[in-house]
Amino acid sequence: MTASRVRALSIAGTDPTGGAGIQADLKSFAAHGAYGMAVVTALVAQNTRGVRAVHVPEPDFLRAQLDAVSDDVSVDAVKIGMLATPQVAAEVTAWLDRQRAAGRRPVVVLDPVMVATSGDRLLEPEAEAAVRALVARADLVTPNLPELAVLVDEPTAGTWAHALDQAHRLASGSGTTVLLKGGHLGGSTSPDALVGPDGQVVEIAAQRVVSTSTHGTGCSLSAAVAALRPVRDGWPETVREAKRWLTGAIAAGEGLQVGSGHGPVDHLHHAPGLGARAFTADVAGRVADATRRSAELPFVRALVEGTLPAERFEDYVRQDALYLTDYSRVLARASQLAPDGEGQAFFARGAAACLDVERRLHDERLARAGRRAVRVAGPSRVTTAYVDHLLAVAATGSYADVVAAVLPCYWVYADLGAQLRARVTHLSADLATHPYGDWLGTYGDTEFAQLAVRARELADAAARPLDAAGRARMRHVLAVSCEHEVAFFAQVGTAPHPATQVQDDPAVPGTLARSSADAVPVA
Numbered sequence: 001m002t003a004s005r006v007r008a009l010s011i012a013g014t015d016p017t018g019g020a021g022i023q024a025d026l027k028s029f030a031a032h033g034a035y036g037m038a039v040v041t042a043l044v045a046q047n048t049r050g051v052r053a054v055h056v057p058e059p060d061f062l063r064a065q066l067d068a069v070s071d072d073v074s075v076d077a078v079k080i081g082m083l084a085t086p087q088v089a090a091e092v093t094a095w096l097d098r099q100r101a102a103g104r105r106p107v108v109v110l111d112p113v114m115v116a117t118s119g120d121r122l123l124e125p126e127a128e129a130a131v132r133a134l135v136a137r138a139d140l141v142t143p144n145l146p147e148l149a150v151l152v153d154e155p156t157a158g159t160w161a162h163a164l165d166q167a168h169r170l171a172s173g174s175g176t177t178v179l180l181k182g183g184h185l186g187g188s189t190s191p192d193a194l195v196g197p198d199g200q201v202v203e204i205a206a207q208r209v210v211s212t213s214t215h216g217t218g219c220s221l222s223a224a225v226a227a228l229r230p231v232r233d234g235w236p237e238t239v240r241e242a243k244r245w246l247t248g249a250i251a252a253g254e255g256l257q258v259g260s261g262h263g264p265v266d267h268l269h270h271a272p273g274l275g276a277r278a279f280t281a282d283v284a285g286r287v288a289d290a291t292r293r294s295a296e297l298p299f300v301r302a303l304v305e306g307t308l309p310a311e312r313f314e315d316y317v318r319q320d321a322l323y324l325t326d327y328s329r330v331l332a333r334a335s336q337l338a339p340d341g342e343g344q345a346f347f348a349r350g351a352a353a354c355l356d357v358e359r360r361l362h363d364e365r366l367a368r369a370g371r372r373a374v375r376v377a378g379p380s381r382v383t384t385a386y387v388d389h390l391l392a393v394a395a396t397g398s399y400a401d402v403v404a405a406v407l408p409c410y411w412v413y414a415d416l417g418a419q420l421r422a423r424v425t426h427l428s429a430d431l432a433t434h435p436y437g438d439w440l441g442t443y444g445d446t447e448f449a450q451l452a453v454r455a456r457e458l459a460d461a462a463a464r465p466l467d468a469a470g471r472a473r474m475r476h477v478l479a480v481s482c483e484h485e486v487a488f489f490a491q492v493g494t495a496p497h498p499a500t501q502v503q504d505d506p507a508v509p510g511t512l513a514r515s516s517a518d519a520v521p522v523a
Contacts, residue, residue, distance in 0.1 A: 003076070006034040006230045009069060009106075010223060011092055012081030012113070013042035013054070019264025020046070020216030025079055027267035028223035031245065036227075037073065039065040041092070042084040048215050048259025059087045066095045075099075075106045079226040080138070081219055082113040089130030096137050107229045110138035110176075111222035112147045136174045140235065142222045143170075145184040160185060167195040177235060179225070181218070183208075192243060194235050202236045206247055213253025213263040220265055221246050245270065272467035279404075279463035279471060280456045283478050287408060290482035291415045294489045300416075302494045304423045306435050309496040313436060316492045322379045323488070326387040328354035330394045330406055337399035343458050347406075350451070382491040386484035393477050400462035404474035407459050408481040414452035417443030 010025035018024070022038040029036030041062060045053040069075065078096075083089040096108065112131050128150055135141050135151065148166050149156040157163035160182055167180040175197045182191040190208040195201050224242035232238040252269035268274055294300055299316070302308035328351040335347035379387065393405040421444030424434060431437035442448065463471050 003035075003074070006032075006076045006227055007073060008034040008036055008077040008079065008223070008227045009075045010036065010038045010079050010081065011041060011066070012038070012079070012111075012219065013044045013084065014040060015044060015046055015216065017047045017259060017264070019048065019258065020219045021081060024216040024219040024264070024267070025081065025223035028220045029227045031267045031270070032224055032227040032242075034077070034227035037069055037075075039069060041088050042082055044082070047261070048263050049261035054084060056084045056088060059091045062088060062091050063095070066091070070095070070099060070104070075104070076230045077107040077226040078109070079223045080108065080110045080134070081222070083127060083131060083134075086127045086130045089127055089134055093130070093134050093137060096134075107226060108138045108140075109222050109226040109229070110135060110141045111218055112141060112143050112151060113218070114147045114150050132174075135170070135176050138176050140177050140179055140225065140229075141170070141174070142179040142181065142218065142225070144181045144218060148178075148180065156184075160191060164193060164195065164201065167193065168199060168201075171195045171197045172199070179235075179239060181221075183217070192239065194239060204236070204240055204243055206243055209247055209250045211250050211253060212261075213250055213256070213265055215259070215262040215264050217246065217250065217265060220249065220267060271465070273464045273471070276463075276471070278460045279474060280460055282471070283475055286475075286479055286482055287411050287415070290408065290486050291412050291419070293486050294412065294416055295419055297486075297489050298494045299489055299492050300420070303436055304420050304440075308436070308494060310435070311496065312492055312494060313439075316489075317439075319380055319383045319488070319491070323383050323387060324354040326391060327406070327409060328352075330390045330402065333394040334399065334402045334406060337402060338458075339399065343399075343403075343461075346454060346458060380491055382484075382487050386481075386488060389477075389480055389484060397473075397477065398470070400459075400466060400470060400474050401477050403455075403459045403462045404478040405481050407455055407478055408485050410452040410455040412482065412485045413443050414449045417445075418449060420444060 006029075008029045010022045010029070012025060013021045015021040015023050018027075021044060022040060026036040026038060039062070040057070043055040043057070044051060045055075080092060083092060099106065110131075112135070114128070114131075132151055141151075143151055145163055146156050148163065148170065152166045152170055154166060157166055163180055163182060163185075167178045170176075171178045177197065178195040180193045180195055182193075185191070190206050192204045192206070193201055194204070221242055224245055225238055228238045228242055229235070232241070246265065248269050249265035249267055252266035253263055256264060256266055258264055299308065299312070303313065331347045331351035331354065335344045335351065338344040338347060390405055393401050397405070417440065421431070421440050424431060424437075424440060431441050434440065459474075463474055466474070
């Protein structure tokens with residue numbers, strides 16, 4: 001059976017601050033979906049300001065680590081980083097030769113770590129020849145300009161043309177493809193190039209990111225390339241994808257606030273919601289507050305007790321029917337925007353239900369109202385404000401925004417319905433004989449509760465890939481909807497209508513605006 005993930009091995013030194021070495025490699029592997037493993041070549045006491053000490057374990061221990069991995073695990077890709085000494089380089093070379101003699105040919109990416117971003121030398125001069133020999137056993141070597149100069153035993157190139165010439169000679173002499181990195185050159189771009197042993201050159205240009213978060217960039221890029229190559233069609237596709245990821249990682253690195261020198265990149269910048277609480281956990285208190293405030297309203301208390309005048313309930317039902325017409329449109333928009341079939345199906349069914357099952361309940365109730373049904377001709381200001389909010393989000397917002405906006409109508413109603421149904425039971429009332437039992441039964445039953453649970457799950461899924469700003473927007477539109485939910489219950493009083501009075505709407509509590517999704521500030 002084919003492995004579900006690339007199994008990638010890092011052979012490198014350490015970085016206790018996590019920005020370079022095997023720590024960075026493992027993060028890069030994970031960021032690209034690979035299962036990461038690591039063999040330590042050197043223990044490095046370093047931070048974002050520089051290297052303080054290097055301890056190299058005995059070669060026998062390195063051999064034991066390498067054999068422990070390969071005796072048990074099929075390795076798909078190997079990234080080789082810091083080698084430190086000739087003995088370490090020779091041990092890694094011998095291990096690679098044993099793998100190939102046994103018919104195992106993992107992708108091998110060599111990052112010839114010789115000089116840290118801080119300028120510190122990480123490789124003994126005697127080891128340079130051993131690393132040059134190892135280049136010929138790699139599928140790809142990824143030197144920066146100073147490292148390329150060491151590998152060809154020349155001064156560091158000062159121009160891109162000179163660097164390309166050095167890369168050509170390294171590639172043709174070793175038979176290995178070279179990923180030439182031009183980040184040390186000046187200018188607004190940061191050019192890279194793939195130089196093949198046959199002389200073919202594929203240049204990969206990118207804008208330079210001005211940032212101090214450059215610690216471990218070489219380690220991170222080479223590890224990303226190693227993780228991707230077994231599941232990509234060639235080196236150009238692989239490197240372009242890894243380069244785009246690294247550019248974003250550098251740009252996001254300063255947000256980590258790690259260290260006071262050259263900080264690390266943010267390996268997981270493309271998964272900003274990773275580790276964040278579920279969206280619904282963040283907003284549960286807001287929804288609970290809206291439910292509590294709704295339950296305490298005189299209209300709702302009279303509804304449960306069965307003392308609410310029929311015409312007042314009919315006012316509420318009439319507004320709810322008008323609301324559902326536009327709410328169905330917003331659910332249909334959520335279905336259109338949904339990124340997968342499950343979300344599309346859920347919201348499409350919800351839109352149909354608004355116009356079918358739930359509208360039927362309203363129509364039956366209003367039909368029983370007889371002549372009273374003409375008292376209110378159209379939507380109240382409260383209903384209009386809620387609908388305008390939802391339609392504004394549907395017109396301009398993302399899928400996540402729309403899901404957050406419609407969620408309170410599921411969540412508040414389900415929680416409130418369950419509470420009210422429990423209250424009726426506590427009062428020893430029978431829903432079948434309760435004057436408003438049909439409404440309490442619809443919103444308080446287990447089927448509607450399950451719909452609310454699924455809506456919450458879809459909201460959590462929509463929030464998962466978002467950054468902090470996107471999640472804040474979701475919280476904002478949900479909070480506005482919660483306020484509208486409370487106002488919707490609050491708009492109907494409990495006193496009977498005067499004989500000739502046409503229903504008027506009281507002032508809406510709070511700061512609701514008719515057509516703005518930004519009407520209610522979010523704490």
